[in-house]
Amino acid sequence: MMIMSEGSGYQYHGHGASQKDKCEGTPAASRPRRKTKNPPSPSSFIRATVDGKTMVLSKFFPLPANASDVTVISRKEADRAARARIRNGLLQAPPPNKPPRRRNKSPPSPPPSPPSASSYYIRAIVNGETKVLSPYFPLPANATSVEIIPKKRKDDNTTTTTTTTTNNNKKSKVSPQLTAAEKKSDAYKRVDANNTWVPPRSPYNLLQENHYFDPWRVLIICMLLNRTTGRQVREAIRHLFCLCPDAESMAWNADVEEIEEVIRGLGFQKTRARKMKRFSQEYLRDDWTHVTQLHGVGKYAADAYAIFCVGKPEEVIPHDHMLVPYWKFLCNMQEAAEKTLGLQNQHMIKE
Structure with a gap:
């Protein structure tokens, strides 16, 4: 549509509004919203000093009475503390899997990094009994024969969870089984009348x-x-x-x-x-x-x-x-x- 203006020349206006007018006239409810990140979940690990030693503990277990300098740390810091225990010789890391032999020569692979604390257990002898412990908790003072056991390859001295395959090729979970040593734990002893x-x-x-x-x-x-x-x-x-x-x-x-x-x-x-x-x-x-x-x-x-x-x-x-x-x-x-x-x-x- 052509409209004459008071000055020289004329102006041409289309039937639709400009892009700027469209954006300014768009209601707030229909505008695209920015995605907000969920707040990080609270950490489950605590670092404290016990008897002059720095330990990483879990918030689900009671702190020792003589604990001091208690601070909440992230899972990454807990993993770093667990790796430091391996580097300092307090624990023996599991041997790395040998890579398959290749016909063509290839450059040597870099040395494996210490495993994450969430990928293994600690097996130790406490009061004459073999127990499987978490790497996040402090070891008992009388623990001996301490070694690392990967979660995916635990041997017959640990509690294992197996799976079975049905006719529909679906895996069904089987309850974990107790070993002969674990069945004799003090936690399962017969309760006295008193x-x-x-x-x-x-x-x-x-x-x-x-x-x-x-x-x-x-x-x-x-x-x-x-x-x-x-x-x-x-x-x-x-x-x-x-x-x-x-x-x-x-x-x-x-x-x-x-x-x-x-x-x-x-x-x-x-x-x-x-x-x-x-x-x-x-x-x-x-x-x-x-x-x-x-x-x-x-x-x-x-x-x-x-x-x-x-x-x-x-x-x-x-x-x-x-x-x-x-x-x-x-x-x-x-x-x-x-x-x-x-x-x-x-x-x-x-x-």
Whole structure:
């Protein structure tokens, strides 16, 4: 469209607005937003000075009473501290894998760098027992025969997790197994009648928290939780413990068919009922010293026994997706309690 102007010449205006006018008239809601980075997750590692030595610790475990100069560090700094222990000769690094032979000569490869602390375990002998420890935690003072074990190639002296292949070529996870040496750990010892350990309540409200007073019930709950959700088991144990309130009633009074009927909704009722009845009969005997000797007790049940019945969570490393949060919750409580006790002792000394 042509429009005459008052001055010389004329101006030509198109039907559409200019690009600048379009941008200025665009509402704020439709403008492209800048991508914001998520804030970094808080670090889980702490550096402190203990007996004149600098150590890297985990925030999930209690600090020693004589720890000082406590600072929070990143995972990269924790890895560097672990590599420094290898360079200083405190630990022996695993031998590097030999590269395959090549026909054509190639320049020598650079020496391998020390492995990351998240890629290996530490195996040591503590009080005559072989234990697998994390490289982030300080070694016990009486640890001997210390060596590094890669996580992907742990030998038969460590707890391993295997996988099986189904017909659909899908890998299914198999529960980790305890070795013969680990089954004799003090954390799995038979609980005495005068044991006073009471596990604290947590926001996770696990079933074991409500039945800690009877180790037999804790183990029965763990057997039922295998391949079953907590919501299903919560309803089933209410009827099961009415039928069999203790080990003696399940071992000698209840029939296998009655137990099957109560737990039918969980699946595998025939196998579970026979397993629990045999376990209850062995539980009442006096010839077992560790809970791992009983029929049907695997790593998950044994770790729950150590945490809720024995009171030694620091001696186990659970893998169950619901047991791990409670284990960390318990370690944080112990850490806070030790810090409070240390402050009280300092206050008493000053007075």
